Amino acid sequence: MNFEAIPRWKSRSFCYRVFFAALFFVPVSFVLTSSAFAEAVPWQAPASAIEKTNPIRYDVESVSQGKALFTQHCMECHGYWGEGDGIIGLSLNDRPANLLVIAGRQSTGAFAWKIAEGRNDMPSFRHPLTEEEIWHVVNFIESLENEIGSAGQPVVIRRCANCHGVAGKS
Template identity: 40%
Template sequence: MKKFKMVFLLLSVLFFLSLPSNIWAHGKEGHKSLKKEKKREHWAAPVEEIKRVNPVEKTLRSIQNGKKLFLNNCSGCHGLTARGDGPDAEFLEPTPTDLKAMAGHHSDGDQAWKITNGKDPMPAWGDMFSENQVWDIVNFIQSLKKNH
């Protein structure tokens, strides 16, 4: 029994000794620099999806529908202007992508696949939207390019 107490005491001491470093590591500054160090892992759609032709024309109607869907479903993370700065963004790792900066750099098929399938912490939207709705959102995101 005595031996048990000693082991417990030793473990407690070790635990408290380890505390300060934990606290510092999760302090505001520490967390920030840690975030910066972490490089964003490249997220690529399968090649055949990247090459997929967008069947929905980039009409004003499609873009406006996409914008409505975006504001209702995506802006919490990606921000109202799609700059990756929505109210939930600071709690996420990795942070939501700046989709305005991304507009025009990835093919329509690439974006549609990413929206449909998601990637933690971004949800998959394939069950939420019809294919045409996904293309409408893609058309909206790509339309942000000319406002650079």
């Protein structure tokens, strides 16, 4: 047995490996935990925004304008029907919200504030959209759950119309 050998933990190459591993893993663990923390924090609008009501009348024209704006600015992340399954949204770390799930859980003021302010991967839309346009988008989001027209029509349009047509005859 060779008692003159340097223990592994005292060798220079071992110390270099430990040092560089620490240099790599400390920042990586910080990034991973900070993004997990950001997702764990609920996205709350301020009370002043929550209490705000939509000044735009909820009607077919407003929903139509909102849908056009949603298609232009939101669909790539939130998907065609707001289910959070857009082509870009699927590749984001902070996945887009499924608007069908949260539509009835938040006030229209909270939706408008979140669209205007943005957070993490969702950009602010305060400057590309006017306040009035944001409210039209809010009306469209509300229409995803409260469709104007018969109760079954949104389901047919969303799930069946591509193959069977809106009337469901083909």
